[in-house]
Amino acid sequence: MKRIGIFVCHCGINIAETVDVKRVAEEAMKMDGVAYVQDYIYMCSEPGQTLVREKIVEEKLDAVIIAACSPNLHESTFRAAAEEAGLNPWQCEIANIREQCSWIHSNREKATRKAIKIVGTLVEKTRLNESLKPISVSITKKALVIGGGIAGIQASLDIADSGYKVILVEKESSIGGHMAQLSETFPTLDCSQCILTPKMVAAGKHPNIELMVYSEIEEVSGYVGNFIVKIRRKAPFVDWSTCTGCGLCMEKCPAKVPSIFDRELTTHGAIFVPFPQAVPNKPVIIKDYCIYFKTGKCRLCEKVCEIGAINFEQEDQFVEEEVGAIITATGFETLPVADLAEYGAGDVPDVIDGLAFERLLSASGPTVGEVKRPSDGRIPKEIVFVQCAGSRDPERYRPYCSKICCMYTTKHALLYKHRVHEGQPYIFYIDIRTGGKGYEEFYHNAEEEEGIIYLRGKVAKIFRDGDKTVVWGTDTLTGRNIEIAADLVVLATAVTPKDSTAELVKKLRIQTGPNGFLSEAHPKLRPVECINSGFYIAGAAQGPKDIPETVAQASAAACKVISLFSRDHLEQDPAIAWVDEDLCSGCRVCISVCPYDAREYDEEKEIVIVNEALCEGCGSCVAACVCGATQQRNLTDSQIKSMVTASLGGK
């Protein structure tokens, strides 16, 4: 019989206050197969680990159980210690008597009895544990980055600079994302395009980065280190290999398409480049608006193109790429003004959103940086900014804080004041949140020196009266209601995930949270990884985020990828499912329950096998298997049976 050693941790008073650790140790000593028991105040400390190592050797232990905190925290610590002392790491188990016992109970007697039972179940499990070897998986050292905004660009550059290949996929025809639309950036007021375009150019020219713009992810299969990605390359109807980007076609195109880049404040042709600094600077034809595609006549662009780059016959292409890691950096959208009924639902003139105001402020925008209201082009003299338009409103819109609006609204008011000196900006807010370096100072300056009036209260209604857009709000600081007959109203609409995120996460098999943003593996300690190995996240696709935070997260995600690629092989946990080929009936119920696509039908053997690289050891197939053919290593049916018996106090 195995000689099992048990080490009971006090965790200071975290465990010892509620659980009588001495009694747990005494009772554990009486259990079958237990050869040695010791308690200690901090088992995870260096002396604690040394104790474990020494006793494994001295007492000739075959397996150890550490009764302490959750295995999420210190399983790897103690398995490493056990391995140092010559044990197979899978002969070390954790009995969680903290999170699942001392922390959640107050009755010392009952908690102690429960702790004894927890240790007892682990003794049963450990007795039948096999010694396992980690599964070795090779790695394709090439990354896929989805989304070409500042997050995707930064992550791609960092990975590429470290010598690994990157495929950067962007849905639009140019990289740049929302940052390319911005005028100036808080809190330093440097020009957004001036700091972004060098990075766009660098990404476009980097020998290790393959840009795939105007492309979308079709399908993803495989597993960490070995993904296969199918990418749809949408037809631009322009031969980009010969197009020089001269722009003649765009000048001549008679169609009128509302510019998404300019938030529909302007139009462009059906053949267009979204903005002058686009990377790559090549046009695409939007089929839905192209007069030729709609009526069969026109082809004006084709006539003016001297090199004959226009090709109406082009079709979408599909390419397959092998990559080892995937970073999702698909960014954000904002709640449409049309969704906000009390703010006019988009029907009241001169009510625009923050991104549209960015375009009005931008030197490369439709008004060349002059603030003019959309309805009649007049320069607004009274301008109202409405914060939390759809944010922090769990009853009707979004429950969360959109985080960036306090700062960008202050920036908007400031830039407006710099352009229209005699104008008066008002900002309605609920709270002002300035939790970033230099942010509070930026806000103080706006309030103290720039004459911006901050009004504490949520706006209730916006309506048109003559040529004025009237805002009804309140100022809770004076206890008075406020009415402002404004010339222009700017809504800081809620930051939301992209509509396309939901579809993409299904293809990638990664998770989103309740608000549709991508979920990280741990909110504090694993903020850039997904739960599924090999997937990483960066930027506002994870939640509202400003530029510095986005860039930091992108670099962090890149760093994780680089660290993955720095190894030649991956070691996977072997405590996963396996199949007894003699018992498997080939019913395939396991395939339907596996969330990781790790079960495959073997036509030849007529059984369902386990793809060891994909299996995460969740146990779904084990539970579903009718004939007991599928078992989990070190968590077999017989182990579970004896654990249940022990937990019920039986033998």
Added chain:
Amino acid sequence: MSENLGLATPRNPPVRLTRDMVNNGFKLRVNELSGQNTDACYQCGNCSSGCPLAQEMDILPNRIIRLVQLGQREDIIQSETLWICASCFQCTVRCPKGIDIQAVMDALRQIALEEGVDHFGPDQIDPEQAAEVPQPGLVGVYRKLST
């Protein structure tokens, strides 16, 4: 709207804020007389919470500053607060933004006194009491509270 309907004047009508009202010169005058930037106030309320006479005031000191920011001259001029303020400097000492609130109160009193209304005079004090108050004190009060 209420006038048309023949109803009574609303007790708490909305403030119709305009840039003229915000920049009507009242705030600038207060700032000039006091040497302070009232826009620096971020309404933490520390002046009010430490004020030993706050319980006697109709408008708390922080709200007085807020009304200055919005150019609400009439509300302030009619407030009792200006005359209850003892000029003890508690508010000035406590202000995290370094605004000399006592100086702002002085400026507001000066503006109110320009209206020519005395807020204290020899007839408002009992002669027996007056006899006990030191003369410089009485002169100080007259100077502060009358034209």
